[in-house]
Amino acid sequence: MELSEHPLMRKLLSLDLPPTDYVTAGSGPLLAHGLRDTIGDLDLVARGAAWEIAAGLADPVVASSGCGRVVSLFQGDIEVFDRWVPGTREPDAMIDGAEWIQGIPFSPLSEVLACKERLGREKDQEDIRLIRRHLRAARET
Numbered sequence: 001m002e003l004s005e006h007p008l009m010r011k012l013l014s015l016d017l018p019p020t021d022y023v024t025a026g027s028g029p030l031l032a033h034g035l036r037d038t039i040g041d042l043d044l045v046a047r048g049a050a051w052e053i054a055a056g057l058a059d060p061v062v063a064s065s066g067c068g069r070v071v072s073l074f075q076g077d078i079e080v081f082d083r084w085v086p087g088t089r090e091p092d093a094m095i096d097g098a099e100w101i102q103g104i105p106f107s108p109l110s111e112v113l114a115c116k117e118r119l120g121r122e123k124d125q126e127d128i129r130l131i132r133r134h135l136r137a138a139r140e141t
Helices: 007-014 028-032 048-057 091-096 109-119 122-140
Strands: 022-025 042-046 069-073 078-081 099-101 104-106
Touching: 007 028, 007 042, 007 078, 007 104, 022 028, 022 091, 028 042, 028 104, 028 109, 028 122, 042 048, 042 091, 048 069, 048 078, 109 122
Parallel strands: 022 104, 042 078
Antiparallel strands: 022 042, 069 078, 099 104
16 A cells, blocks of 8 residues: 555645654554554654644643643544653654654554553554564564
8 A cells, every 4th residue: 555645644734844854653653564554543643843833723721641741633533742652762762763654754663562551551552463463573583
């Protein structure tokens, strides 16, 4: 699948954010790896110019995790955070450690797995199974 054809990715790319100043976290990496065809929204962690652009489009508010601030764009289809959930790496480390897929920076699946396992939410259980299966298959090849 061409990521740029996905509706959420089209919205992301329309923002023209500098790709070295954000990383796609949450379920976005599952979409990028073809593990899911649909996701509810795109979660980004941003710094510098990418954060400034997002914060110029809507007012940042306290994130629901209580960790940092978030800007909600496109009626919540894209959420841009200045830091990710508690227990994850600092934004600079997350962004600098991004995995590039079709020119878009994504959190590595191993980090997404660790985060979803740590959060322990029911809604993440299927994602956890999908990521584990994918990583196991990748190790076997």
